[in-house]
Structures are given as C-alpha cells and as structure tokens.
Amino acid sequence: MRVLCIQGIHSSVGTSTVVANTARTLKELGQDVLVFDLNPNNLLRLHFNMDWQNPAGWALNVSKKKSWFTVAYECEQGIRFIPFGQIDYKKLQSFSIAKNWLSDQLTYLNLPSETWVILNVSSELNALSTQALKLGDIIIRVIEPQINSLSQVIDSIQSSYIYDNDSLADKAFYLINKLATNSQLDYDVALVLKKLLLEKIIPVTIHFDENIKEALANKTTVTVHAPESPAVDEFKAFAIWLTTHFN
Numbered sequence: 001m002r003v004l005c006i007q008g009i010h011s012s013v014g015t016s017t018v019v020a021n022t023a024r025t026l027k028e029l030g031q032d033v034l035v036f037d038l039n040p041n042n043l044l045r046l047h048f049n050m051d052w053q054n055p056a057g058w059a060l061n062v063s064k065k066k067s068w069f070t071v072a073y074e075c076e077q078g079i080r081f082i083p084f085g086q087i088d089y090k091k092l093q094s095f096s097i098a099k100n101w102l103s104d105q106l107t108y109l110n111l112p113s114e115t116w117v118i119l120n121v122s123s124e125l126n127a128l129s130t131q132a133l134k135l136g137d138i139i140i141r142v143i144e145p146q147i148n149s150l151s152q153v154i155d156s157i158q159s160s161y162i163y164d165n166d167s168l169a170d171k172a173f174y175l176i177n178k179l180a181t182n183s184q185l186d187y188d189v190a191l192v193l194k195k196l197l198l199e200k201i202i203p204v205t206i207h208f209d210e211n212i213k214e215a216l217a218n219k220t221t222v223t224v225h226a227p228e229s230p231a232v233d234e235f236k237a238f239a240i241w242l243t244t245h246f247n
Contacts, residue, residue, distance in 0.1 A: 010148070036081070
C-alpha cells in the first residue's frame with residue numbers, strides 16, 4: 001500500500017477538502033483508495049455524503065472498546081473511508097492509543113500494494129499525528145498563501161517539528177491551496193513560498209473556487225458537484241503528480 005499523509009500547516013487551510021478531492025480524483029484515475037480520518041474535527045465525512053447527525057467513527061468505537069472496522073463506509077462513487085467519529089471534549093482529552101496502533105491496524109487490513117491509503121492528519125502534533133507522519137510514504141503539508149501560513153512555514157523549517165528527523169524532511173512536500181485569483185497579495189505570498197521551499201513545493205496550485213464551498217454544502221466533492229470547475233483540473237494535476245512521484 002501507498003500511505004499518503006495530508007496535513008495542514010495549521011487549521012482552516014482546507015486540508016479535508018484537499019484529502020476528499022484528491023481521493024475522488026485518484027479513484028477516477030482508476031486507483032484503489034482508502035481514506036482514514038485522523039482529525040478530531042471529524043469534518044472529512046461531510047465530503048462523502050455521510051449524515052450530518054451520524055456520530056459513528058473509529059475513535060469513538062476505540063474509546064468504547066469496540067471494533068473500529070464496523071464504521072467503514074463507501075460512498076456512492078466508490079470511495080472507502082473511515083470517519084474519526086464525534087467524541088465529546090472530556091473523552092477526547094483522555095483518548096489514547098498504543099504506540100504502533102495505526103501501523104498495526106493498516107497491516108491487519110492486508111491491502112494490495114497498489115492501494116492508496118490517504119491519512120487526514122491533524123495539524124496538531126500529538127501521538128496520533130506523529131504515528132501517521134512516521135508511517136507515511138509521503139507527507140503533503142497544505143498551506144494557504146497568507147502571512148500567518150508563511151510565518152508558520154518559516155517556524156516549522158527552523159524548529160524541530162519535522163526537520164529534526166531526516167526521514168520526515170525527505171518525504172515532506174508543500175501544496176498551496178485556496179489562492180484567490182483576485183488577490184495580488186496572495187500571488188506575492190505564493191511567490192515567496194515557492195522561493196523559500198524550492199523543490200519542496202508541489203508544482204500545482206489549488207485556487208480558491210466558490211464551487212468547492214458549494215460542493216461541501218452538498219456533502220460531496222467539487223469533482224462531482226462541478227466537474228467543469230478549474231479546480232477539478234488542478235486536483236487532477238495534483239493526483240497525476242502523486243502517481244508520478246510514486247512510480
């Protein structure tokens with residue numbers, strides 16, 4: 001299996017949107033895909049037509065000492081995904097898993113070597129996100145062309161967040177998301193990010209698109225909601241970059 005970690009440089013940069021649309025695009029390219037939501041915000045499910053009021057998820061089951069396999073879903077376009085689940089604050093604070101839990105569970109699934117396992121990783125550095133990053137074959141860090149993102153990119157490069165571990169640094173790449181076409185500042189910040197990150201920046205930019213917001217409101221992805229949208233071509237280019245990278 002190919003383990004792809006997608007993580008926002010911070011919250012609200014559109015990580016779940018990137019995960020969902022990348023998964024759907026890879027599926028449309030004929031790839032076998034399994035999406036695993038590791039983010040406690042539990043928002044990824046809304047891109048895959050899961051009921052708003054459904055609290056089911058793997059973490060909720062684990063917290064109740066139940067099997068998590070029963071919460072696996074498959075949406076109408078054939079994407080298999082495992083939601084995080086709705087956990088109240090008190091349970092979330094006490095939630096813990098074994099050191100190699102994630103690796104053990106994926107091994108137990110015994111997936112074919114060509115299967116893409118996409119991990120939606122929280123921007124918060126915790127035991128679960130650390131397991132995911134170490135397990136991933138490639139890490140995609142999603143950034144928005146804003147000043148706060150630029151500051152955090154510089155901080156993360158200079159800190160021990162990723163670059164104290166050579167293996168993580170080698171497999172970490174950055175994807176610019178939500179670039180507004182009518183904002184000169186966005187383009188300026190994006191240019192600085194590209195110069196700063198050099199070969200670590202993915203040569204595809206996902207522009208802000210109202211169709212993406214509308215797709216989420218309809219509990220689906222932009223590739224389904226508005227296939228003529230320019231964002232669809234951008235996600236396809238990103239998916240092709242991923243397959244080329246692995247090949």
